[in-house]
Amino acid sequence: MPEAAPRAHIFARAGLHCDQKTAAPAPLAPAPIVTNARMAALIQAGGTLIKQKNVLAVSHPATGIYCIKPTAASGVVPGNSVALLTVEFFYSHFNEVQAQWAQRGSPCPTDRFAVYTIADRNLDARYTFSNEVGFLMVVP
DSSP, X not given: OOOOOOXXXXXXXXXXXXXXXXXXXXXXXXXXXXXXXXXXXXXXXXXXXXEXXXXXXXXXXXXXXXXXXXXXXXXXXXXXXXXXXXXXXXTOSOSSEEEEEESSSOSSOTTSEEEEEEXXXXXXXXXXXXXXXXXXXXXX
C-alpha cells in the first residue's frame, strides 16, 4: 500500500515550509470562543478541548468517537439541535480525514452530541475510525 504523503510534502508543493517536529500546543484550560453560536468546540485530535463555548465535557469512549456535552445554561438539547461540523487542519495529524456528526445510533448518551472521526491513512479510499482528526463543532 502506498505510504501517506507527509504534510511537509504538501506544503513544499505549495511553496511553503512546515516543521513536522512542531506539535500542536495544548493549552492548560480551554480558551473561550467568542461567537453568536449557542455552543462551539474546537477539539484537537485525541479529544483535547482547545477552545469552547458552553461545552461541559468531551468524552472519547472509543477510537474515532467523541461525545460532546453542552452546559445546561446553553439551552442546547442535542436531540433537538443541529450541529455544524468541519475538520480542522492544524489540530489534525493527517490530511485525508473527515469528521461526521451522528444525530442517532451512536454509543453516546442522549444528552451529548456524537462525532465520528475517520481517516484514509493509506490513500486507498478505505476510511477507518481514527483519533488523528481535529474538528470544530458549532450549534447555531
